[in-house]
Amino acid sequence: MPLTNNTIRNARPRAKDWKLADEKGLYLLITPKGSKLWRLKFRHHGVERKLSFGAWPDITLKRARDLRDEARTAVSEGRDPARERKVAKREARHEASQTFAAIADELIEKDRKEGRAAVTIKKKEWLLGKLTAAFGNAPIAEITSPEVFAALDRIQKTGLRETTKRLRSVAGQVFNYAIATGRATNNPTLALQRALLAPDVTHMPAIIDIDDLRILLRKMDACTGYPSTLAALRITPHLFQRPGEIRKMKWADLDLDRARWSPPIADMKKRRPHDVPLSRQALAIIRDMQQHRNGPYVFPAFHSETKPISENTVNGALRRLGYAGKQSAHGFRSTASSLLNESGKWNPDAIERAMSRQVGGTTAAIYNRTAYWDERVEMMQWWSDWLDELKTGGT
Structure with a gap:
């Protein structure tokens, strides 16, 4: 029935x-x-x-x-x-594995296996999420330049030009990966390089006037606060490395006897080995933090000694000193680069290496990893001595 x-x-x-x-x-x-x-x-x-x-x-x-x-x-x-x-x-x-979203996931997994920093992966996932919402389910070989432009144009019309630029770049990485793995033959983002609006250039505020720098250094020495904040604030102009790298400085990465700091590659923005010579002034600040040592970080957070100070700690201290919009933690890199070059005492390539910037092409960089070390040691000590002399009224 x-x-x-x-x-x-x-x-x-x-x-x-x-x-x-x-x-x-x-x-x-x-x-x-x-x-x-x-x-x-x-x-x-x-x-x-x-x-x-x-x-x-x-x-x-x-x-x-x-x-x-x-x-x-x-x-x-x-x-x-x-x-x-x-x-x-x-x-x-098989068709599902050929979509933009699936290949983007593969690329993210590749980054994880290569040991990319978690914050880098998280940022890339956030960017790709904006694109997968637009054409994530489409077969990657069928996505055209006008489709990608339409998705990016909606974002740049909101005023987020820099985000749009990064979106085009990360989308290009996905398409290039698809080409390399035989699932696409064209990267439609290449045609968009001149079609999108150029980002508004915003420079990190930095002081390069000597008299203004003297006043700032004196205020930094005179201010009070949490030991980690003060130490990170005061060591930043001596090291002029990226703020995100300084705040993550670990005791394990320091060789105080040899006056050398060797940040792990995972903490470096460019993922390249980079050792930093430590001047006597920088060593004194670090050794002073040993009395507060109770965790892996030289500059531990106020609420947890198992975590470093936040990204905005040093900038917050500069704001409290009245330097909002005038000087940032990252701006000390521009300060050092400008004044070191202006001094005429140092090889410009040595200054670039001190900044953890690549000197020459990719091949040259491989052979340049330890280049200029002796000059950089001398330069870092000269720079710290000059900062101290400037504070006491020298020119």
Whole structure:
């Protein structure tokens, strides 16, 4: 007797699987957990086969019968609907792996395996999330430059030009990865380099006037506050490294006897080895923090000695000194670079290496990792001595 909706609805689970038959090989399999699953039994070239249609009530009785009739038509034409279903699923999985979103996920996983910093990966995931919302499910080989432009244009119209620039860059990485792995032949972001609005250039505020710098250094020495904040504030002009690298300085990365700081590559913005010579003044600030040592970081956070000070700690201290918009922690890099070059005493390449910037092309950089070390040691001490002399009234 053919099934009815009432019969299906009233069917109850038993200790084992049991069946409710419909017609022409269609039946409902009822499991002990209460699932009601559509199945079709048929023969192909004399061999009994089975086909699944899904679960009731998602697949209604009427829909299950339509699927049964389609399968029986295929059998009458000599085709195997079960095999066709497997092939279709395999093709669907393959197609899903070719989408922009899937390849973006692969690229992120590659970054994790290469040991990229967690904050870098998180930022890339955030950027890619804005793009996958627009065309993430599209096969990557079919995405065109106008599609990418439309997605980026919506963002740049909100005024986020720098974000738009970064989005184009990270999208280009995904397309290049797809090309390298044989799933695309074109990078549509290349055509957009001149089509998007150029970002507004914002320079980090930095003091390069000697008299203004003298006043700032004196105020920094005179201010009071939490030891980590004061130490990080005062050592920043002596080291002129990136603020994010200074705040993460660990005791384990210091060789105080050799006056050398070797940040781990994972903490470096450019992911390149970079040792920093420590002047006597920088060493004194670090050694003074040993009395507060109770964790891995030289400049521990106020609320937790297992974490470093925050990204905004030094900038916050400068704001409290009245230098908001005049000098930033990152700005000390510009201060040092400008005044060291202006002194005429040092090789410009040595200054660039001291800034952890690449000197020459990629190949040259490989052989330049330890170049200018002796000059940099001398330069860092000269710079710290000059800062001290400036504070006391020297020129």
